[in-house]
Amino acid sequence: MTRRLTPSGRVGLVMLGAFVVLGVFGPYLAPYAPDRGDLAERFLHASSSHWLGTDAAGIDTLSQLLYGAREALIISLTVVAISSVLGVLYGTVAGWFGGWVDELAMRIVDVMMAFPGILMNIAIVAAVARPGTGLMIAALCANGWVSYARVARGEVLALRERDFVAAAVALGASNRRVMLRYLVPNVLGPTFVQMAFGFGSVIMVEASLSFLGLGPQLPYTWGAMLVQGTTFIWKMPSYILFPGAAITWVVIGANLLSDGLRDRYDPRRRGRV
Amino acid sequence: MSIGSFLLRRLGSGALAIVGVSILAFAFLHLVPGDPVDQLSGGEATPQQRAKIEHCMGLDRPLEVQFARFLGHIVDGTLGHQCPDPENKPTVAARIAEVLPHTIWLALAGMVVAVVLALPLGVVAAVRRGTWVDTFATVTALSGVSIPIMVLAELGLLVFFVDLGWLPGPTETGPAALILPALAVGTHLMAMLARMTRSSLSEVLGEDYVRTARAKGLGERRVIYLHALRNALLPVITTAGLQFGSLLSGAIIVEKVFDRPGLGTTLLDAILERDYPVVQGCVLVIAVIYVVVNMLVDLAYGIADPRIRRA
Numbered sequence: 128m129t130r131r132l133t134p135s136g137r138v139g140l141v142m143l144g145a146f147v148v149l150g151v152f153g154p155y156l157a158p159y160a161p162d163r164g165d166l167a168e169r170f171l172h173a174s175s176s177h178w179l180g181t182d183a184a185g186i187d188t189l190s191q192l193l194y195g196a197r198e199a200l201i202i203s204l205t206v207v208a209i210s211s212v213l214g215v216l217y218g219t220v221a222g223w224f225g226g227w228v229d230e231l232a233m234r235i236v237d238v239m240m241a242f243p244g245i246l247m248n249i250a251i252v253a254a255v256a257r258p259g260t261g262l263m264i265a266a267l268c269a270n271g272w273v274s275y276a277r278v279a280r281g282e283v284l285a286l287r288e289r290d291f292v293a294a295a296v297a298l299g300a301s302n303r304r305v306m307l308r309y310l311v312p313n314v315l316g317p318t319f320v321q322m323a324f325g326f327g328s329v330i331m332v333e334a335s336l337s338f339l340g341l342g343p344q345l346p347y348t349w350g351a352m353l354v355q356g357t358t359f360i361w362k363m364p365s366y367i368l369f370p371g372a373a374i375t376w377v378v379i380g381a382n383l384l385s386d387g388l389r390d391r392y393d394p395r396r397r398g399r400v
Numbered sequence: 401m402s403i404g405s406f407l408l409r410r411l412g413s414g415a416l417a418i419v420g421v422s423i424l425a426f427a428f429l430h431l432v433p434g435d436p437v438d439q440l441s442g443g444e445a446t447p448q449q450r451a452k453i454e455h456c457m458g459l460d461r462p463l464e465v466q467f468a469r470f471l472g473h474i475v476d477g478t479l480g481h482q483c484p485d486p487e488n489k490p491t492v493a494a495r496i497a498e499v500l501p502h503t504i505w506l507a508l509a510g511m512v513v514a515v516v517l518a519l520p521l522g523v524v525a526a527v528r529r530g531t532w533v534d535t536f537a538t539v540t541a542l543s544g545v546s547i548p549i550m551v552l553a554e555l556g557l558l559v560f561f562v563d564l565g566w567l568p569g570p571t572e573t574g575p576a577a578l579i580l581p582a583l584a585v586g587t588h589l590m591a592m593l594a595r596m597t598r599s600s601l602s603e604v605l606g607e608d609y610v611r612t613a614r615a616k617g618l619g620e621r622r623v624i625y626l627h628a629l630r631n632a633l634l635p636v637i638t639t640a641g642l643q644f645g646s647l648l649s650g651a652i653i654v655e656k657v658f659d660r661p662g663l664g665t666t667l668l669d670a671i672l673e674r675d676y677p678v679v680q681g682c683v684l685v686i687a688v689i690y691v692v693v694n695m696l697v698d699l700a701y702g703i704a705d706p707r708i709r710r711a
Contacts, residue, residue: 243645
Protein backbone atom coordinates (compact mmCIF):
# COMPACT_ATOMS: atom_id res chain seq x y z
CA MET A 128 0.00 0.00 0.00
CA THR A 129 1.37 3.36 -0.94
CA ARG A 130 0.90 6.29 1.36
CA ARG A 131 0.24 8.95 -1.23
CA LEU A 132 -3.03 9.73 -2.92
CA THR A 133 -3.15 10.02 -6.69
CA PRO A 134 -3.27 13.63 -7.97
CA SER A 135 -6.94 13.33 -8.90
CA GLY A 136 -7.62 11.82 -5.47
CA ARG A 137 -5.98 14.88 -3.91
CA VAL A 138 -8.16 17.17 -6.03
CA GLY A 139 -11.17 15.23 -4.75
CA LEU A 140 -9.96 15.59 -1.16
CA VAL A 141 -9.61 19.36 -1.58
CA MET A 142 -13.07 19.62 -3.17
CA LEU A 143 -14.69 17.62 -0.37
CA GLY A 144 -12.62 19.50 2.21
CA ALA A 145 -13.94 22.81 0.87
CA PHE A 146 -17.47 21.48 1.23
CA VAL A 147 -16.85 20.39 4.82
CA VAL A 148 -15.31 23.78 5.73
CA LEU A 149 -18.21 25.67 4.15
CA GLY A 150 -20.66 23.31 5.82
CA VAL A 151 -19.16 24.05 9.23
CA PHE A 152 -18.51 27.77 8.85
CA GLY A 153 -20.97 28.65 6.07
CA PRO A 154 -23.73 30.01 8.30
CA TYR A 155 -21.20 32.36 9.97
CA LEU A 156 -19.97 33.56 6.61
CA ALA A 157 -23.42 34.05 5.11
CA PRO A 158 -24.12 37.76 4.60
CA TYR A 159 -27.91 37.48 5.08
CA ALA A 160 -30.52 35.23 6.69
CA PRO A 161 -31.39 32.21 4.50
CA ASP A 162 -35.15 32.43 4.94
CA ARG A 163 -36.00 36.14 5.02
CA GLY A 164 -35.86 38.30 1.96
CA ASP A 165 -36.78 41.76 0.83
CA LEU A 166 -39.58 41.65 -1.74
CA ALA A 167 -38.22 44.85 -3.25
CA GLU A 168 -35.07 42.89 -4.13
CA ARG A 169 -36.59 39.98 -6.02
CA PHE A 170 -34.75 38.31 -8.93
CA LEU A 171 -31.64 40.48 -8.60
CA HIS A 172 -28.65 39.47 -10.66
CA ALA A 173 -25.19 39.19 -9.16
CA SER A 174 -23.96 42.44 -7.62
CA SER A 175 -21.63 43.60 -4.89
CA SER A 176 -24.39 43.43 -2.26
CA HIS A 177 -25.71 40.03 -3.47
CA TRP A 178 -22.79 38.11 -4.96
CA LEU A 179 -24.99 35.42 -6.51
CA GLY A 180 -28.19 37.46 -6.80
CA THR A 181 -31.54 36.84 -5.10
CA ASP A 182 -34.53 34.52 -5.58
CA ALA A 183 -38.29 35.00 -6.02
CA ALA A 184 -38.70 36.10 -2.40
CA GLY A 185 -35.70 38.41 -2.48
CA ILE A 186 -33.58 36.04 -0.39
CA ASP A 187 -29.83 36.17 -0.93
CA THR A 188 -28.78 33.12 -3.00
CA LEU A 189 -25.27 32.88 -1.52
CA SER A 190 -26.68 32.78 2.01
CA GLN A 191 -29.11 30.03 1.02
CA LEU A 192 -26.26 28.03 -0.50
CA LEU A 193 -24.09 28.41 2.61
CA TYR A 194 -26.87 27.40 5.02
CA GLY A 195 -27.78 24.59 2.60
CA ALA A 196 -24.18 23.37 2.80
CA ARG A 197 -24.59 22.99 6.59
CA GLU A 198 -27.77 20.97 6.11
CA ALA A 199 -26.17 18.80 3.40
CA LEU A 200 -23.10 18.23 5.59
CA ILE A 201 -25.15 17.21 8.63
CA ILE A 202 -27.24 14.75 6.61
CA SER A 203 -24.37 13.26 4.61
CA LEU A 204 -22.01 12.91 7.60
CA THR A 205 -24.67 11.30 9.77
CA VAL A 206 -25.88 8.95 7.07
CA VAL A 207 -22.38 7.89 6.05
CA ALA A 208 -21.34 7.36 9.70
CA ILE A 209 -24.40 5.32 10.67
CA SER A 210 -24.54 3.32 7.43
CA SER A 211 -20.85 2.45 7.47
CA VAL A 212 -20.83 1.28 11.09
CA LEU A 213 -23.98 -0.81 10.62
CA GLY A 214 -22.86 -2.18 7.27
CA VAL A 215 -19.33 -3.10 8.35
CA LEU A 216 -20.58 -4.89 11.47
CA TYR A 217 -23.27 -6.71 9.50
CA GLY A 218 -20.89 -7.77 6.72
CA THR A 219 -18.18 -8.80 9.19
CA VAL A 220 -20.56 -11.00 11.17
CA ALA A 221 -21.94 -12.57 7.97
CA GLY A 222 -18.50 -13.22 6.50
CA TRP A 223 -16.93 -14.50 9.73
CA PHE A 224 -19.66 -16.92 10.79
CA GLY A 225 -20.43 -18.09 7.24
CA GLY A 226 -22.87 -20.98 6.78
CA TRP A 227 -26.53 -20.26 7.36
CA VAL A 228 -25.81 -16.93 9.05
CA ASP A 229 -24.10 -15.73 5.89
CA GLU A 230 -26.77 -17.24 3.66
CA LEU A 231 -29.59 -15.53 5.58
CA ALA A 232 -27.70 -12.24 5.83
CA MET A 233 -27.01 -12.17 2.10
CA ARG A 234 -30.61 -13.02 1.17
CA ILE A 235 -31.70 -9.99 3.22
CA VAL A 236 -29.12 -7.93 1.34
CA ASP A 237 -30.56 -9.27 -1.95
CA VAL A 238 -34.02 -8.08 -0.94
CA MET A 239 -32.69 -4.64 0.02
CA MET A 240 -30.94 -4.41 -3.32
CA ALA A 241 -34.14 -5.36 -5.14
CA PHE A 242 -35.27 -1.78 -4.61
CA PRO A 243 -33.75 0.33 -7.34
CA GLY A 244 -32.06 3.59 -6.41
CA ILE A 245 -34.13 5.99 -4.39
CA LEU A 246 -37.34 3.95 -4.47
CA MET A 247 -36.94 2.65 -0.92
CA ASN A 248 -36.11 6.13 0.38
CA ILE A 249 -39.20 7.48 -1.34
CA ALA A 250 -41.35 4.72 0.13
CA ILE A 251 -40.14 5.52 3.63
CA VAL A 252 -40.43 9.31 3.57
CA ALA A 253 -43.75 8.98 1.73
CA ALA A 254 -45.43 7.54 4.79
CA VAL A 255 -45.45 10.81 6.72
CA ALA A 256 -46.87 14.13 5.63
CA ARG A 257 -43.97 16.36 6.63
CA PRO A 258 -40.70 14.46 6.77
CA GLY A 259 -38.05 16.17 8.90
CA THR A 260 -34.28 15.85 8.78
CA GLY A 261 -34.39 12.88 11.18
CA LEU A 262 -36.69 10.83 8.98
CA MET A 263 -34.66 11.75 5.92
CA ILE A 264 -31.52 10.43 7.66
CA ALA A 265 -33.34 7.24 8.70
CA ALA A 266 -34.64 6.73 5.16
CA LEU A 267 -31.16 7.16 3.66
CA CYS A 268 -29.63 4.80 6.24
CA ALA A 269 -32.36 2.20 5.65
CA ASN A 270 -30.61 1.01 2.51
CA GLY A 271 -27.34 2.94 2.84
CA TRP A 272 -25.69 0.22 4.92
CA VAL A 273 -26.08 -2.44 2.21
CA SER A 274 -23.09 -1.49 0.08
CA TYR A 275 -20.82 -1.37 3.16
CA ALA A 276 -22.08 -4.79 4.22
CA ARG A 277 -21.27 -6.31 0.84
CA VAL A 278 -17.79 -4.82 0.76
CA ALA A 279 -17.04 -5.87 4.36
CA ARG A 280 -18.33 -9.40 3.86
CA GLY A 281 -16.24 -9.86 0.71
CA GLU A 282 -13.12 -8.69 2.52
CA VAL A 283 -13.80 -10.84 5.58
CA LEU A 284 -14.29 -13.95 3.42
CA ALA A 285 -10.74 -13.43 2.13
CA LEU A 286 -9.30 -12.41 5.52
CA ARG A 287 -10.63 -15.42 7.44
CA GLU A 288 -8.26 -17.68 5.49
CA ARG A 289 -5.21 -15.63 6.46
CA ASP A 290 -2.60 -16.87 8.93
CA PHE A 291 -2.92 -14.04 11.44
CA VAL A 292 -6.61 -14.79 11.85
CA ALA A 293 -5.96 -18.52 12.20
CA ALA A 294 -3.28 -17.66 14.79
CA ALA A 295 -5.70 -15.52 16.78
CA VAL A 296 -8.26 -18.32 16.78
CA ALA A 297 -5.59 -20.87 17.82
CA LEU A 298 -4.65 -18.62 20.73
CA GLY A 299 -8.23 -18.80 21.92
CA ALA A 300 -9.52 -15.39 20.83
CA SER A 301 -13.29 -15.14 21.04
CA ASN A 302 -15.42 -14.48 17.94
CA ARG A 303 -16.01 -10.95 19.17
CA ARG A 304 -12.30 -10.31 19.63
CA VAL A 305 -11.38 -11.77 16.24
CA MET A 306 -13.95 -9.62 14.53
CA LEU A 307 -13.25 -6.34 16.32
CA ARG A 308 -9.49 -6.67 16.77
CA TYR A 309 -8.42 -8.46 13.59
CA LEU A 310 -11.12 -8.28 10.93
CA VAL A 311 -12.74 -4.84 11.22
CA PRO A 312 -9.42 -2.89 11.16
CA ASN A 313 -8.49 -4.71 7.95
CA VAL A 314 -11.82 -3.95 6.35
CA LEU A 315 -11.43 -0.21 6.92
CA GLY A 316 -9.46 0.53 3.73
CA PRO A 317 -12.19 -0.52 1.28
CA THR A 318 -14.74 0.99 3.67
CA PHE A 319 -13.08 4.42 3.34
CA VAL A 320 -13.38 4.10 -0.44
CA GLN A 321 -17.06 3.38 -0.05
CA MET A 322 -17.52 6.20 2.47
CA ALA A 323 -16.02 8.77 0.12
CA PHE A 324 -18.30 7.56 -2.64
CA GLY A 325 -21.22 7.46 -0.20
CA PHE A 326 -20.82 11.17 0.55
CA GLY A 327 -21.63 12.02 -3.04
CA SER A 328 -24.51 9.63 -3.43
CA VAL A 329 -26.17 10.73 -0.16
CA ILE A 330 -26.07 14.38 -1.30
CA MET A 331 -27.49 13.38 -4.67
CA VAL A 332 -30.33 11.28 -3.22
CA GLU A 333 -31.13 13.90 -0.59
CA ALA A 334 -31.40 16.55 -3.30
CA SER A 335 -33.56 14.24 -5.42
CA LEU A 336 -35.94 13.59 -2.52
CA SER A 337 -36.20 17.30 -1.75
CA PHE A 338 -36.74 17.95 -5.44
CA LEU A 339 -39.63 15.50 -5.43
CA GLY A 340 -41.12 17.41 -2.51
CA LEU A 341 -40.26 14.68 -0.02
CA GLY A 342 -37.43 16.34 1.89
CA PRO A 343 -37.24 18.40 5.09
CA GLN A 344 -39.43 21.47 4.73
CA LEU A 345 -36.61 23.99 4.78
CA PRO A 346 -36.41 26.70 2.16
CA TYR A 347 -32.65 26.56 1.80
CA THR A 348 -31.62 22.94 1.26
CA TRP A 349 -29.90 22.49 -2.08
CA GLY A 350 -32.73 20.23 -3.22
CA ALA A 351 -35.32 22.83 -2.23
CA MET A 352 -33.33 25.47 -4.11
CA LEU A 353 -33.46 23.26 -7.21
CA VAL A 354 -37.24 23.07 -6.89
CA GLN A 355 -37.45 26.84 -6.48
CA GLY A 356 -35.18 27.38 -9.46
CA THR A 357 -37.47 25.15 -11.51
CA THR A 358 -40.53 27.23 -10.72
CA PHE A 359 -38.97 30.41 -12.07
CA ILE A 360 -36.55 28.90 -14.56
CA TRP A 361 -38.19 30.89 -17.38
CA LYS A 362 -37.67 34.15 -15.54
CA MET A 363 -34.22 33.55 -14.09
CA PRO A 364 -32.53 30.48 -15.56
CA SER A 365 -29.20 31.16 -13.84
CA TYR A 366 -30.57 30.50 -10.33
CA ILE A 367 -30.80 26.72 -10.77
CA LEU A 368 -27.12 26.60 -11.75
CA PHE A 369 -25.97 27.46 -8.21
CA PRO A 370 -27.46 24.54 -6.24
CA GLY A 371 -26.81 22.33 -9.29
CA ALA A 372 -23.14 23.31 -9.31
CA ALA A 373 -22.88 22.88 -5.52
CA ILE A 374 -24.23 19.33 -5.68
CA THR A 375 -22.08 18.49 -8.70
CA TRP A 376 -19.02 19.85 -6.89
CA VAL A 377 -19.50 17.54 -3.91
CA VAL A 378 -20.31 14.51 -6.06
CA ILE A 379 -17.26 15.04 -8.33
CA GLY A 380 -15.06 15.53 -5.25
CA ALA A 381 -16.45 12.38 -3.67
CA ASN A 382 -15.97 10.33 -6.84
CA LEU A 383 -12.39 11.55 -7.36
CA LEU A 384 -11.46 10.92 -3.72
CA SER A 385 -13.09 7.51 -3.81
CA ASP A 386 -11.16 6.55 -6.98
CA GLY A 387 -7.95 7.89 -5.46
CA LEU A 388 -8.44 5.95 -2.23
CA ARG A 389 -9.19 2.79 -4.18
CA ASP A 390 -5.94 3.14 -6.10
CA ARG A 391 -4.13 3.68 -2.82
CA TYR A 392 -5.58 0.61 -1.12
CA ASP A 393 -5.56 -1.59 -4.21
CA PRO A 394 -2.54 -0.71 -6.37
CA ARG A 395 -3.52 -3.38 -8.94
CA ARG A 396 -6.35 -1.14 -10.02
CA ARG A 397 -4.16 1.91 -10.53
CA GLY A 398 -4.60 3.54 -13.91
CA ARG A 399 -7.95 1.90 -14.53
CA VAL A 400 -11.05 3.99 -14.57
CA MET B 401 -22.75 -26.12 -11.79
CA SER B 402 -24.94 -27.45 -14.61
CA ILE B 403 -27.20 -25.09 -16.53
CA GLY B 404 -30.25 -26.70 -14.90
CA SER B 405 -29.14 -26.16 -11.31
CA PHE B 406 -27.84 -22.69 -12.14
CA LEU B 407 -31.26 -21.77 -13.55
CA LEU B 408 -33.05 -23.24 -10.54
CA ARG B 409 -30.81 -21.47 -8.06
CA ARG B 410 -31.14 -18.11 -9.79
CA LEU B 411 -34.90 -18.44 -10.19
CA GLY B 412 -35.16 -19.41 -6.53
CA SER B 413 -33.22 -16.38 -5.33
CA GLY B 414 -35.29 -14.15 -7.64
CA ALA B 415 -38.53 -15.54 -6.20
CA LEU B 416 -37.17 -15.04 -2.68
CA ALA B 417 -36.32 -11.42 -3.48
CA ILE B 418 -39.86 -10.84 -4.77
CA VAL B 419 -41.33 -12.30 -1.56
CA GLY B 420 -39.03 -10.05 0.49
CA VAL B 421 -39.95 -7.03 -1.60
CA SER B 422 -43.67 -7.74 -1.03
CA ILE B 423 -43.13 -7.96 2.73
CA LEU B 424 -41.22 -4.67 2.76
CA ALA B 425 -43.79 -2.92 0.55
CA PHE B 426 -46.42 -4.01 3.08
CA ALA B 427 -44.27 -3.06 6.04
CA PHE B 428 -43.59 0.54 4.93
CA LEU B 429 -47.10 1.51 5.85
CA HIS B 430 -46.80 0.02 9.33
CA LEU B 431 -43.17 0.66 10.28
CA VAL B 432 -43.09 4.39 9.89
CA PRO B 433 -44.45 6.85 12.45
CA GLY B 434 -47.80 8.54 11.88
CA ASP B 435 -51.33 7.30 11.41
CA PRO B 436 -52.24 6.68 7.75
CA VAL B 437 -55.90 7.45 8.45
CA ASP B 438 -54.96 10.85 9.88
CA GLN B 439 -52.81 11.51 6.85
CA LEU B 440 -55.56 10.45 4.45
CA SER B 441 -58.31 12.44 6.14
CA GLY B 442 -56.20 15.48 6.91
CA GLY B 443 -56.64 14.78 10.63
CA GLU B 444 -60.09 16.39 10.71
CA ALA B 445 -62.31 13.38 10.07
CA THR B 446 -65.29 12.47 12.24
CA PRO B 447 -65.07 9.12 14.04
CA GLN B 448 -67.47 7.66 11.45
CA GLN B 449 -65.34 8.84 8.56
CA ARG B 450 -62.24 7.46 10.26
CA ALA B 451 -63.91 4.13 10.78
CA LYS B 452 -64.95 4.04 7.13
CA ILE B 453 -61.40 4.73 5.91
CA GLU B 454 -59.96 2.23 8.40
CA HIS B 455 -62.39 -0.42 7.24
CA CYS B 456 -61.73 0.31 3.57
CA MET B 457 -57.96 0.00 4.08
CA GLY B 458 -58.43 -3.04 6.30
CA LEU B 459 -56.64 -1.30 9.18
CA ASP B 460 -59.32 -2.42 11.64
CA ARG B 461 -58.16 -6.03 11.22
CA PRO B 462 -55.21 -7.80 12.88
CA LEU B 463 -51.82 -7.39 11.17
CA GLU B 464 -51.68 -10.95 9.84
CA VAL B 465 -55.12 -10.55 8.27
CA GLN B 466 -53.99 -7.29 6.68
CA PHE B 467 -50.92 -9.01 5.26
CA ALA B 468 -53.02 -11.91 3.94
CA ARG B 469 -55.33 -9.36 2.32
CA PHE B 470 -52.33 -7.58 0.79
CA LEU B 471 -51.02 -10.87 -0.63
CA GLY B 472 -54.54 -11.71 -1.83
CA HIS B 473 -54.63 -8.48 -3.81
CA ILE B 474 -51.30 -9.39 -5.43
CA VAL B 475 -52.60 -12.85 -6.33
CA ASP B 476 -55.93 -11.63 -7.74
CA GLY B 477 -54.04 -9.07 -9.80
CA THR B 478 -55.84 -5.98 -8.50
CA LEU B 479 -53.03 -4.82 -6.15
CA GLY B 480 -55.76 -3.38 -3.94
CA HIS B 481 -58.32 -0.61 -4.11
CA GLN B 482 -58.09 3.15 -3.67
CA CYS B 483 -59.68 4.34 -0.46
CA PRO B 484 -61.90 5.85 0.83
CA ASP B 485 -64.21 5.38 -2.15
CA PRO B 486 -63.15 2.11 -3.84
CA GLU B 487 -66.31 1.48 -5.89
CA ASN B 488 -65.90 4.59 -7.99
CA LYS B 489 -62.19 4.30 -8.63
CA PRO B 490 -60.17 1.89 -10.78
CA THR B 491 -58.16 -0.80 -9.00
CA VAL B 492 -54.54 0.00 -8.21
CA ALA B 493 -53.40 -2.42 -10.92
CA ALA B 494 -55.60 -0.69 -13.50
CA ARG B 495 -54.24 2.72 -12.53
CA ILE B 496 -50.67 1.43 -12.80
CA ALA B 497 -51.26 -0.48 -16.05
CA GLU B 498 -52.46 2.73 -17.66
CA VAL B 499 -49.20 4.58 -17.04
CA LEU B 500 -46.63 1.77 -16.97
CA PRO B 501 -45.95 1.72 -20.75
CA HIS B 502 -44.92 5.42 -20.62
CA THR B 503 -42.28 4.70 -17.99
CA ILE B 504 -41.03 1.55 -19.73
CA TRP B 505 -40.64 3.46 -23.01
CA LEU B 506 -38.80 6.26 -21.24
CA ALA B 507 -36.44 3.82 -19.52
CA LEU B 508 -35.81 1.92 -22.78
CA ALA B 509 -35.17 5.17 -24.64
CA GLY B 510 -32.77 6.16 -21.85
CA MET B 511 -31.01 2.82 -22.28
CA VAL B 512 -30.64 3.40 -26.05
CA VAL B 513 -29.22 6.88 -25.43
CA ALA B 514 -26.80 5.51 -22.85
CA VAL B 515 -25.50 2.66 -25.02
CA VAL B 516 -25.35 4.65 -28.27
CA LEU B 517 -23.34 7.47 -26.67
CA ALA B 518 -21.23 5.40 -24.29
CA LEU B 519 -19.76 2.91 -26.74
CA PRO B 520 -18.04 5.34 -29.12
CA LEU B 521 -16.88 7.46 -26.18
CA GLY B 522 -15.44 4.46 -24.35
CA VAL B 523 -13.85 2.94 -27.46
CA VAL B 524 -12.17 6.19 -28.53
CA ALA B 525 -10.89 6.74 -24.99
CA ALA B 526 -9.45 3.22 -24.78
CA VAL B 527 -7.86 3.31 -28.23
CA ARG B 528 -6.35 6.75 -27.71
CA ARG B 529 -5.42 6.33 -24.08
CA GLY B 530 -3.51 9.19 -22.55
CA THR B 531 -4.40 11.68 -25.31
CA TRP B 532 -6.71 14.69 -25.04
CA VAL B 533 -9.52 12.56 -26.47
CA ASP B 534 -9.16 10.23 -23.48
CA THR B 535 -9.15 13.17 -21.08
CA PHE B 536 -12.24 14.61 -22.76
CA ALA B 537 -14.03 11.25 -22.51
CA THR B 538 -13.07 10.86 -18.85
CA VAL B 539 -14.22 14.36 -17.94
CA THR B 540 -17.49 13.83 -19.84
CA ALA B 541 -18.05 10.55 -18.01
CA LEU B 542 -17.25 12.07 -14.62
CA SER B 543 -19.59 15.01 -15.25
CA GLY B 544 -22.27 12.61 -16.43
CA VAL B 545 -22.29 10.72 -13.14
CA SER B 546 -21.99 13.86 -11.03
CA ILE B 547 -24.58 16.29 -12.38
CA PRO B 548 -27.95 15.71 -10.68
CA ILE B 549 -30.48 14.31 -13.11
CA MET B 550 -32.98 17.10 -12.42
CA VAL B 551 -30.40 19.79 -13.21
CA LEU B 552 -29.53 18.00 -16.43
CA ALA B 553 -33.21 17.75 -17.35
CA GLU B 554 -33.85 21.42 -16.59
CA LEU B 555 -30.79 22.57 -18.52
CA GLY B 556 -31.75 20.40 -21.50
CA LEU B 557 -35.19 21.95 -21.44
CA LEU B 558 -33.77 25.42 -21.18
CA VAL B 559 -31.31 25.07 -24.06
CA PHE B 560 -33.14 22.84 -26.55
CA PHE B 561 -36.74 23.87 -25.87
CA VAL B 562 -36.64 27.46 -24.66
CA ASP B 563 -33.56 28.91 -26.32
CA LEU B 564 -33.15 26.93 -29.53
CA GLY B 565 -36.69 25.60 -29.94
CA TRP B 566 -35.34 22.40 -31.52
CA LEU B 567 -37.17 19.90 -29.31
CA PRO B 568 -40.65 19.69 -27.79
CA GLY B 569 -41.09 20.70 -24.17
CA PRO B 570 -43.11 19.40 -21.20
CA THR B 571 -46.59 17.84 -21.58
CA GLU B 572 -46.14 17.37 -25.34
CA THR B 573 -46.49 13.89 -26.82
CA GLY B 574 -44.99 11.98 -29.73
CA PRO B 575 -41.58 10.40 -30.32
CA ALA B 576 -39.73 13.73 -30.50
CA ALA B 577 -41.01 14.60 -27.02
CA LEU B 578 -39.15 11.54 -25.73
CA ILE B 579 -35.70 12.79 -26.80
CA LEU B 580 -34.97 15.27 -23.99
CA PRO B 581 -36.35 13.07 -21.18
CA ALA B 582 -34.44 10.08 -22.58
CA LEU B 583 -31.21 12.10 -22.66
CA ALA B 584 -31.76 13.12 -19.03
CA VAL B 585 -32.57 9.58 -17.93
CA GLY B 586 -29.73 7.97 -19.91
CA THR B 587 -26.80 10.31 -19.19
CA HIS B 588 -25.89 8.82 -15.83
CA LEU B 589 -25.79 5.29 -17.25
CA MET B 590 -23.99 6.57 -20.34
CA ALA B 591 -21.19 7.91 -18.16
CA MET B 592 -20.96 4.67 -16.24
CA LEU B 593 -20.89 2.52 -19.40
CA ALA B 594 -18.34 4.76 -21.11
CA ARG B 595 -15.99 4.34 -18.13
CA MET B 596 -16.54 0.59 -18.20
CA THR B 597 -16.06 0.26 -21.95
CA ARG B 598 -12.82 2.18 -21.67
CA SER B 599 -11.38 0.06 -18.87
CA SER B 600 -12.68 -3.24 -20.28
CA LEU B 601 -11.40 -2.54 -23.80
CA SER B 602 -8.03 -1.26 -22.51
CA GLU B 603 -7.60 -4.53 -20.67
CA VAL B 604 -8.58 -6.70 -23.64
CA LEU B 605 -6.32 -4.74 -26.00
CA GLY B 606 -3.36 -5.88 -23.89
CA GLU B 607 -4.17 -9.57 -24.23
CA ASP B 608 -2.22 -12.13 -26.22
CA TYR B 609 -4.90 -12.93 -28.75
CA VAL B 610 -5.10 -9.28 -29.76
CA ARG B 611 -1.34 -9.24 -30.27
CA THR B 612 -1.71 -12.41 -32.35
CA ALA B 613 -4.40 -10.78 -34.46
CA ARG B 614 -2.11 -7.79 -35.04
CA ALA B 615 0.83 -10.09 -35.80
CA LYS B 616 -1.27 -11.81 -38.44
CA GLY B 617 -1.34 -8.47 -40.17
CA LEU B 618 -4.97 -7.60 -39.56
CA GLY B 619 -5.93 -3.95 -39.87
CA GLU B 620 -6.25 -2.02 -36.59
CA ARG B 621 -9.92 -1.34 -37.21
CA ARG B 622 -10.61 -5.07 -37.65
CA VAL B 623 -8.59 -5.95 -34.55
CA ILE B 624 -10.48 -3.46 -32.40
CA TYR B 625 -14.03 -3.91 -33.64
CA LEU B 626 -14.05 -7.59 -34.59
CA HIS B 627 -11.71 -9.13 -32.04
CA ALA B 628 -11.25 -6.93 -28.98
CA LEU B 629 -14.60 -5.15 -28.66
CA ARG B 630 -16.63 -8.36 -28.82
CA ASN B 631 -15.01 -9.65 -25.66
CA ALA B 632 -14.80 -6.27 -23.98
CA LEU B 633 -18.51 -5.68 -24.39
CA LEU B 634 -19.73 -8.64 -22.35
CA PRO B 635 -19.36 -6.97 -18.91
CA VAL B 636 -20.61 -3.68 -20.38
CA ILE B 637 -23.82 -5.26 -21.67
CA THR B 638 -24.39 -7.02 -18.35
CA THR B 639 -23.95 -3.77 -16.43
CA ALA B 640 -26.34 -2.03 -18.82
CA GLY B 641 -28.96 -4.69 -18.12
CA LEU B 642 -28.43 -4.65 -14.38
CA GLN B 643 -28.77 -0.85 -14.34
CA PHE B 644 -32.25 -0.93 -15.84
CA GLY B 645 -33.60 -0.34 -12.36
CA SER B 646 -31.59 2.84 -11.96
CA LEU B 647 -33.18 4.06 -15.19
CA LEU B 648 -36.57 3.44 -13.62
CA SER B 649 -35.73 5.55 -10.58
CA GLY B 650 -34.26 8.23 -12.87
CA ALA B 651 -37.53 8.14 -14.78
CA ILE B 652 -39.41 9.07 -11.59
CA ILE B 653 -37.51 12.36 -11.40
CA VAL B 654 -37.55 13.09 -15.12
CA GLU B 655 -41.29 12.48 -15.34
CA LYS B 656 -41.76 15.17 -12.74
CA VAL B 657 -39.57 17.68 -14.57
CA PHE B 658 -41.25 17.05 -17.93
CA ASP B 659 -44.68 16.55 -16.43
CA ARG B 660 -45.05 13.23 -18.26
CA PRO B 661 -47.51 10.53 -17.25
CA GLY B 662 -45.84 7.43 -15.82
CA LEU B 663 -45.16 5.33 -12.76
CA GLY B 664 -43.12 8.11 -11.17
CA THR B 665 -45.80 10.78 -11.50
CA THR B 666 -48.44 8.31 -10.31
CA LEU B 667 -46.28 7.40 -7.31
CA LEU B 668 -45.69 11.05 -6.40
CA ASP B 669 -49.37 11.95 -6.88
CA ALA B 670 -50.35 9.01 -4.70
CA ILE B 671 -47.89 10.17 -2.03
CA LEU B 672 -49.41 13.66 -2.06
CA GLU B 673 -52.94 12.21 -1.97
CA ARG B 674 -51.87 9.81 0.82
CA ASP B 675 -53.21 6.98 -1.30
CA TYR B 676 -51.18 4.20 0.31
CA PRO B 677 -52.41 1.22 -1.73
CA VAL B 678 -51.25 3.02 -4.89
CA VAL B 679 -47.90 3.88 -3.26
CA GLN B 680 -47.44 0.23 -2.27
CA GLY B 681 -48.53 -0.92 -5.72
CA CYS B 682 -46.07 1.37 -7.53
CA VAL B 683 -43.21 0.39 -5.22
CA LEU B 684 -44.02 -3.28 -5.69
CA VAL B 685 -44.29 -3.06 -9.49
CA ILE B 686 -41.02 -1.14 -9.90
CA ALA B 687 -39.17 -3.52 -7.56
CA VAL B 688 -40.56 -6.61 -9.27
CA ILE B 689 -39.61 -5.30 -12.74
CA TYR B 690 -36.14 -4.64 -11.36
CA VAL B 691 -35.79 -8.12 -9.85
CA VAL B 692 -37.07 -9.84 -13.00
CA VAL B 693 -34.82 -7.85 -15.35
CA ASN B 694 -31.79 -8.52 -13.14
CA MET B 695 -32.63 -12.20 -13.06
CA LEU B 696 -32.99 -12.39 -16.85
CA VAL B 697 -29.68 -10.59 -17.35
CA ASP B 698 -27.95 -12.93 -14.92
CA LEU B 699 -29.47 -15.98 -16.58
CA ALA B 700 -28.49 -14.80 -20.06
CA TYR B 701 -24.97 -14.05 -18.90
CA GLY B 702 -24.72 -17.41 -17.13
CA ILE B 703 -25.80 -19.24 -20.25
CA ALA B 704 -23.47 -17.21 -22.49
CA ASP B 705 -20.44 -17.54 -20.23
CA PRO B 706 -20.09 -20.84 -18.33
CA ARG B 707 -17.51 -19.31 -15.95
CA ILE B 708 -20.26 -17.23 -14.30
CA ARG B 709 -22.16 -20.35 -13.29
CA ARG B 710 -19.25 -21.45 -11.17
CA ALA B 711 -19.05 -18.13 -9.32
